[in-house]
Structure formats: C-alpha cells, structure tokens
Amino acid sequence: MPVERTEQRGVDELRKYYEVYETIGSGGFAKVKLGRHILTGEKVAIKIMNKKDLGEDLPRVKVEIEAMKNLSHQHVCRLYQVIETSTHIFMVLEYCPGGELFDYIVAKDRLSEEETRVFFRQIASAMAYVHSQGYAHRDLKPENLLIDENRNLKLIDFGLCAKPKGGLSYELMTCCGSPAYAAPELIQGKAYIGSEADVWSMGVLLFALLCGYLPFDDENCMALYRKIARGRYDNPRWLSPGSVLLLNQMLQVDPKRRLSVRQLLDHPWVMKDYNSPVEWYSRQPVYTHIQKPKYVIDECLNIETELTLTWRYDQTTATYLLLLSKKQKGKPVRLRPEP
Ligand SMILES: [NH3+]CCCOc1cc(-c2cn[nH]c2)ccc1C(=O)Nc1ccccc1
Numbered sequence: 001m002p003v004e005r006t007e008q009r010g011v012d013e014l015r016k017y018y019e020v021y022e023t024i025g026s027g028g029f030a031k032v033k034l035g036r037h038i039l040t041g042e043k044v045a046i047k048i049m050n051k052k053d054l055g056e057d058l059p060r061v062k063v064e065i066e067a068m069k070n071l072s073h074q075h076v077c078r079l080y081q082v083i084e085t086s087t088h089i090f091m092v093l094e095y096c097p098g099g100e101l102f103d104y105i106v107a108k109d110r111l112s113e114e115e116t117r118v119f120f121r122q123i124a125s126a127m128a129y130v131h132s133q134g135y136a137h138r139d140l141k142p143e144n145l146l147i148d149e150n151r152n153l154k155l156i157d158f159g160l161c162a163k164p165k166g167g168l169s170y171e172l173m174t175c176c177g178s179p180a181y182a183a184p185e186l187i188q189g190k191a192y193i194g195s196e197a198d199v200w201s202m203g204v205l206l207f208a209l210l211c212g213y214l215p216f217d218d219e220n221c222m223a224l225y226r227k228i229a230r231g232r233y234d235n236p237r238w239l240s241p242g243s244v245l246l247l248n249q250m251l252q253v254d255p256k257r258r259l260s261v262r263q264l265l266d267h268p269w270v271m272k273d274y275n276s277p278v279e280w281y282s283r284q285p286v287y288t289h290i291q292k293p294k295y296v297i298d299e300c301l302n303i304e305t306e307l308t309l310t311w312r313y314d315q316t317t318a319t320y321l322l323l324l325s326k327k328q329k330g331k332p333v334r335l336r337p338e339p
C-alpha cells in the first residue's frame with residue numbers, strides 16, 4: 001500500500017466523525033485544526049500528529065493523552081476523543097476561539113492588576129486541581145493558556161507533565177519546560193518537587209501579565225540561567241505594593257521559601273475585590289461509569305436500555321461530552337439529522 005494512500009486512510013477515519021477546517025495553531029510535532037463534530041455540530045480543536053514525524057516525541061504524546069483522560073476541570077482544556085490509526089494520532093479537544101493568552105498580553109502591552117487577578121485566579125484554580133490529581137504541569141506559560149468563548153482560560157499541553165508514583169512530594173529529575181519560566185532548581189539539574197517548580201512558573205507568568213515582559217530574559221541561554229539562579233529582577237514602578245509582595249513570595253530561589261499553590265488560593269492579593277478564596281474543585285462531572293444520563297441520552301439518542309458507558313474517549317464519549325457542553329451553554333440539545 002503506497003504511503004500516501006495509507007496516510008489518507010488515517011485522515012479518512014477522522015473525517016467519519018468530524019469536518020476539518022483551517023489550521024488554528026501548531027507546535028513542534030503537531031498541528032491543530034478547527035473541526036466540527038458532525039453529529040452534534042459543535043466546534044472542536046483537532047490536534048493532528050503524524051506518527052512518522054513524532055520520533056522521540058511519541059512518549060510525550062502518550063503522557064499527554066493519559067493525563068488529559070484523567071483531568072476534567074473548568075480551566076483545563078477538555079479531551080473529547082482520541083483516534084489512533086497506523087499513521088496518525090488525533091486528539092479532539094475543546095475549542096478555544098480566543099487564542100493564546102500570550103497573544104492577548106502582546107496585543108494589550110500589559111494587563112491591569114484587576115484584569116490580571118481574574119486570569120490569575122483561574123490559573124491558580126487549574127493548577128490547584130492538576131496538583132490535587134497528582135500531576136505537575138512543568139510547562140506553564142502564556143502560550144499554553146487559551147481563551148475560550150467566555151474569556152475563560154483553559155490549560156493545554158500536558159506533554160511534559162509528571163505524575164510521580166509516590167505522589168507530588170516525590171522529587172523529579174528531568175529538566176524540561178521553557179527556560180524563561182523554569183525554576184532555578186530545575187535548570188540547575190537538582191532534584192525538585194514538581195508542584196514547587198510550577199509555582200515558580202506561575203510567578204513568572206504573573207510578572208508577564210502585569211508587566212508585559214519577562215522578569216528573567218537573555219538571548220544567551222547561559223546568561224539567562226545565571227539570572228534565574230540568582231533570582232534578582234526589577235519591579236517596574238506601576239506595580240502595586242501588593243503585587244510586588246506576591247511576586248516576591250512566588251519567585252523565591254529557595255523552593256522551601258516559595259508560596260505553595262494552596263497558600264495562593266486565599267492570598268490577600270488573590271482575594272482583593274473578591275473576598276473569597278479561589279474555587280479550585282472541578283465543576284465538570286467526573287464519571288467513571290455513566291449510568292443512563294437521563295437528560296442527555298434519552299432526549300438525544302433514545303437509548304432505552306440501561307447505559308453503562310466507560311470513558312473510552314471514542315465517538316460515544318465525544319458525543320456525550322459535546323452534548324453536555326451544548327446543554328451547559330443553553331443550546332438546544334439535539335443531534336444534526338443524518339446527511
Ligand atoms: N501554543 C498552542 C498552539 C496551539 O496548540 C493547541 C491548541 C489547542 C486548541 C485550540 N483551540 N482549542 C484548543 C489545543 C491544544 C494545542 C496543543 O496542545 N498544541 C501543542 C502542544 C505541544 C506540542 C504541539 C502542539
């Protein structure tokens with residue numbers, strides 16, 4: 001079978017369930033296209049990976065798929081379906097039309113403290129949940145935070161995440177992530193705690209939101225590493241004393257002196273104007289087995305028999321989750337007529 005025909009068969013499998021439109025993003029070994037789920041009409045983002053281009057990145061894809069199957073949260077990009085063929089892996093994900101937080105910051109130069117607080121509370125909510133599930137993200141940056149249709153943030157790219165077998169208190173060794181956001185202990189090759197390294201990245205991210213540039217930056221990699229290890233940065237004059245203090249508490253070179261995510265959730269800066277801690281529990285239904293979800297299955301699929309669906313991340317999972325999403329958005333919950 002010539003290669004191109006085999007590859008076409010891979011894409012044909014995807015097109016059984018989804019219309020595929022333009023590329024909306026890319027990164028290294030994958031491109032992301034806008035799609036539409038034929039049965040529900042819902043827009044999705046389809047992360048497309050050609051196995052022959054993956055090489056040593058294949059384990060990273062498997063890590064991401066396994067992690068996203070276990071994560072269901074209002075500020076984590078939802079995985080609906082995984083389609084694997086002999087030539088491709090397709091991840092069907094929640095669509096975020098607002099694009100990357102990175103581009104949003106660039107477009108506005110920098111954000112006000114009030115607008116930063118809205119986004120930062122969502123980032124803290126996502127990270128507290130991800131850590132509660134035993135994962136460290138390890139690549140937190142504004143390019144990996146997308147804005148959905150309601151201007152809410154969704155965390156993506158769990159390809160570098162870690163779930164230590166002994167729990168998040170177990171030390172990690174792999175140096176990974178983007179240097180400018182990486183914690184000192186991580187770039188110095190020391191054993192580190194994933195959740196503590198994530199808090200450092202959140203501090204760099206908070207600085208980028210409030211200032212519009214990075215606290216530690218240099219074209220020369222070694223010079224950048226030295227700046228991060230030293231941990232010294234200048235606070236621009238527009239930062240409030242509260243912002244300066246919170247940044248200082250997150251950008252502590254010694255991870256044991258650094259704030260924890262839990263301490264962030266009710267930090268005075270985070271609570272300002274809200275007067276309530278960050279809600280980090282998942283608002284998404286988490287079923288291991290779906291027992292006949294009345295309002296979705298009966299209205300749409302008229303399945304009379306007792307339903308016990310397990311999350312296989314196949315067409316059934318995608319259809320159920322996309323119908324649930326429609327219902328949560330107040331859209332009529334029905335399927336498109338067969339073509
Ligand atoms: N920096 C993000 C570029 C676009 O990438 C994505 C967009 C969406 C998306 C767009 N709309 N809704 C979801 C969902 C997932 C990704 C993604 O995982 N990209 C990626 C990560 C690592 C390596 C290669 C690619």
